[in-house]
Amino acid sequence: MVSTAHCDTCSLHPLCLPIGLQDNDLDKLEKIIRRGRPIQKGDHLFRQGEPFTSVYAVRTGTLKTYTLTNDGEEQITGFHLASELVGLSNFDTQLYTCSAKALETTNVCEIPFESLDDLSAELPALRRQLLRTMGKEIRDDQQMMLLLSKKSAEERIASFLLNLASRFKRRGFSDKTFRLSMSRADMANYLGLAVETVSRVFTRFQKQDLIEITGNAKEISLLDQKALWDLAALSETERCELDIIVSSMG
Numbered sequence: 001m002v003s004t005a006h007c008d009t010c011s012l013h014p015l016c017l018p019i020g021l022q023d024n025d026l027d028k029l030e031k032i033i034r035r036g037r038p039i040q041k042g043d044h045l046f047r048q049g050e051p052f053t054s055v056y057a058v059r060t061g062t063l064k065t066y067t068l069t070n071d072g073e074e075q076i077t078g079f080h081l082a083s084e085l086v087g088l089s090n091f092d093t094q095l096y097t098c099s100a101k102a103l104e105t106t107n108v109c110e111i112p113f114e115s116l117d118d119l120s121a122e123l124p125a126l127r128r129q130l131l132r133t134m135g136k137e138i139r140d141d142q143q144m145m146l147l148l149s150k151k152s153a154e155e156r157i158a159s160f161l162l163n164l165a166s167r168f169k170r171r172g173f174s175d176k177t178f179r180l181s182m183s184r185a186d187m188a189n190y191l192g193l194a195v196e197t198v199s200r201v202f203t204r205f206q207k208q209d210l211i212e213i214t215g216n217a218k219e220i221s222l223l224d225q226k227a228l229w230d231l232a233a234l235s236e237t238e239r240c241e242l243d244i245i246v247s248s249m250g
Contacts, residue, residue, distance in 0.1 A: 025123050032115040035059075038107050045100040045108065046087065052096050054110045055087040061106025062181040065098045066189075076190040079103070079182055081167055088130070089137045091117075103181040148192045150233075156191045157201050158232040161211070165222055177221040184217075 021029060038061075039045055045056060048068060063080040077098055080086050090096050091113065120127040143163070150156045169175035180187075184202075188195045205211045210228055212221040222228060 021123065021125050021129075025125065028119060028123070029126065032112060032119060033057075034110045034112075035107070036110060038105050039102040041102050041104050043102050045102065045106075046096045048096055048099045050096050052087070052090045052094055052113065054112050055085055055091075055116065056100075056108040056110055058082050058084050058086065059107040059109055062103040063100045063106055063108075064103055064182065064186060065100050067098045074189060076186055079186075079190070082171060085133050088133055091134075103186070153191075153193050153197050153201050154204075154231055155233055156193065157187075157198065157205075158228045159234060160187070160191060161220070161222060162225070162228055162232060162234075165225070175222070176225075177219065179215070179218055180220055181218075 045063060058080050060082055063086055064076055065078045065080065065086065066074045066076045069075055080100075086100050086108075087096065089098075116130075120130055146159075148156075150159060164178065164180075165175040168178045182190075184198050185195050188198045191198070202211070202213065206213060208227075210222070210224050210231075212223055213219065214221075
């Protein structure tokens with residue numbers, strides 16, 4: 001069953017695509033947005049190579065995007081939290097260039113791209129927001145390159161945790177304690193590390209009282225963010241590229 005979205009009553013309104021739209025313009029956007037059934041953990045929102053028809057805004061839950069190598073192995077390209085758009089990087093192609101899979105039960109708003117493209121030509125504020133979002137897609141690619149360029153596993157994992165903390169803070173959640181919806185294997189894949197290395201670093205961080213992990217290894221608390229900042233060895237420019245809020249430290 002598909003229903004119409006109501007952006008004005010959504011708690012993610014200040015962070016999502018409608019930001020900056022007036023009421024009349026918001027009504028026009030709502031008419032093209034659709035809500036479908038929840039996507040269950042392990043199910044795909046779309047697959048690499050399928051016709052590109054829509055972009056999606058995550059309402060609740062978490063998605064991972066990945067591409068397939070020539071050997072058929074997954075290469076994870078990102079993790080997408082509530083209020084983030086997925087699929088927009090395919091706007092200049094006819095096919096999805098990656099796959100999107102739910103890491104937990106996830107709800108999305110579907111936005112047919114042709115309708116969105118037509119409406120953005122009519123609404124300058126929407127066009128600007130789309131451009132900002134596409135800019136974020138570019139920064140996400142830079143983020144992955146930056147993470148992989150870090151010399152040590154400790155630097156990569158500290159940077160990754162600080163990035164997640166910042167994103168949760170921006171959504172009004174705690175940046176000190178949050179849930180890791182991705183597995184250690186997915187995290188290792190994304191960071192270019194072995195699963196065993198990720199597990200060893202997490203154990204080391206716990207022994208150093210930098211983090212605490214509970215809840216079947218899914219709940220993480222950042223006990224000493226300043227030490228994680230120091231360990232990540234991020235410059236001011238790198239902090240911006242990693243989309244990290246400096247004020248979250250402390």
